[in-house]
Amino acid sequence: GASEADETLLLCSECGWGWCAPCVGACVGEAQLQALLAAGDDSEWRCMRCDSSQLDEALRPPPPAVAEGRAAAVVAEAVVAEAVVAEAV
Numbered sequence: 001g002a003s004e005a006d007e008t009l010l011l012c013s014e015c016g017w018g019w020c021a022p023c024v025g026a027c028v029g030e031a032q033l034q035a036l037l038a039a040g041d042d043s044e045w046r047c048m049r050c051d052s053s054q055l056d057e058a059l060r061p062p063p064p065a066v067a068e069g070r071a072a073a074v075v076a077e078a079v080v081a082e083a084v085v086a087e088a089v
Contacts, residue, residue: 006020006021006022007020007021008020008021008037009021010024010036010045010047011045012045012046012047012049012050013044013045013046014046014047014050014051015047015049015050017047017049019047019048021033021037024036024048027048027054027055027058028048028054028055028057028058029058032054032058
């Protein structure tokens with residue numbers, strides 16, 4: 001079954017459009033979605049149509065140090081996987 005968050009609609013304080021929680025999460029990221037859900041019904045929220053800057057933030061690439069760390073982790077995983085395969089042979 002669907003979780004409660006999957007069935008939640010977030011209503012824009014400006015235009016009144018309703019957005020399903022999974023769509024908001026896909027557009028602005030899971031952390032921002034969780035913050036919106038935790039803020040509750042009385043909080044003000046402007047949707048991506050009314051405030052596209054939140055899309056800019058969500059789509060901005062990570063800082064170089066974060067990207068390099070991710071790349072290093074992928075390389076490390078590949079080296080470990082290669083070592084495991086070599087050991088098994």
